[in-house]
Amino acid sequence: MFTSGGPGVRELAVQALSSVERGYDLLAPKFDRTPFRTPDRMLDAVEEALARREGSFGAGLDVCCGTGAGIGMLRRLCRGRVTGVDLSAGMLAQARRAHGDEAYGDGGGAAGRVDFVRADARALPAALADTYDLAVSFGAFGHFLPAERPALFAGVRSALREGGLFAFPIGAPIPLRSPVWWAVAGFDAAMRVRNAVWRPPFVMYYRTFPPSGVRADLEAAGFTVATTPLEPFGRLPSGAPRWRLVLARRDDAAPAAPVTAAAAAERPVSGRAGRV
Template sequence: MFSPEGPRLSELAVQALSSVERGYDLLAPKFDHTPFRTSDSVLDATVAALLESGPYGTGLDLCCGTGAGVDVLRQVCRDSVTGADFSTGMLEVARSRRRPEGPDTSWVRADARVLPFGPEFDLVVSFGALGHFLPSELPGLFAQVHKVLRPGGRFVLPVVAPPRPGSLTHAMLLGFDAVMRVRNAVWRPPFVMYYLAVRFGDLWHGLENAGFRVAFWPLPEFGRRRDGSPRVRLVVAEKGARRAPLTS
């Protein structure tokens, strides 16, 4: 699961016993060599879908980490791109990465639950960050995203179909979540990172309750499951009306 350039087991143990912020500060130099980073295949498929649905002017990568989502935005936004994260270490790595010509890019240290922006973005994306928020925090998070989008702006995030209950993958993720719950019950500060805490229906209804109109765009590159549902799709939440219709 980890490349030779990735963190050692001892480093992961120290990170897991830290706060989320401190843990990612420590992990940042090796984060891109872990399975926690969103795969290039998902990033590329997201770019393709957004290029078809644009154009977009300004973009925000929420919980940007080392900037992989910023690189997505730089391919689909014309005016400017912002990466926001509360880990100083992750932002330092993101800033240091060399990038080709593109729109102006800025980096902001910010808590996603209290974003320091007004309604100035046409597109907000987030990759692999929802597991760092408790279900009770999602309404506030979605309200923050709604606040920083212009009318007609979109909040887009890829979601992978959950593993079938009883499968090995489901058992592994369930076990991981159980270990994290025990860790957080006996150790402070907490490290919030769960894979199965946010259910698809809760995500859908939470976005609608925040004022979004929600659609789901299958990413055909990943095929479909036996029941016909997409293996990977984009959740596309729109604020208000937009020139192009929102289709699924």
């Protein structure tokens, strides 16, 4: 599963017994040589869908950016500032090495700039409020418990300008008869046991982000929600897309539900540009 130079079994075990933030700090130097990095195929499909539907954007935000797999895509889609946000200092260090705090553009107009911010995705800094036209996230949602989604979505909404778009891929539900369902169910069960007997917890689950619950929480946070198929991934025998792109648009006419302080402060979360 791992390329040459990737982490060994001992390194992965140490990560799994650490907190989410510390675990990704340790894994960061070798993260891009694991299967957990978001595949270029997914990034390309999302970029194509956004460009086709929306054209270009002003400023872009990568929520839980990890080592910065999505930054190149945002640089191509966005004319202005591109920001990556993550709680793991180690992952951000790798992202900076790859993309720098650098200006970009064709020289024909105002250049954009890439920068990185260390922050909890559920409580983004006030300095980022009402700044971005597009926010994306890849492979990080397994690190958020269902009760944390309202704070996460409220934070992203606060960073977007009026009419701004929050876009992310989501897979079709896995049928119960599929071996994959049993594999991910086993993984989630093992993680629950690990977190019951070991501290600090390492929150990573595969079945805590169902499309219906996600839509409801986005709408409660003040988004209008649509989806579009990611056709490069094909369709199921039923005809349903294997992957969809969620398009959640900040709707200032829809009041956002309040987020309780308890939900927002339940635990620190670190994102990653991880497996999708």
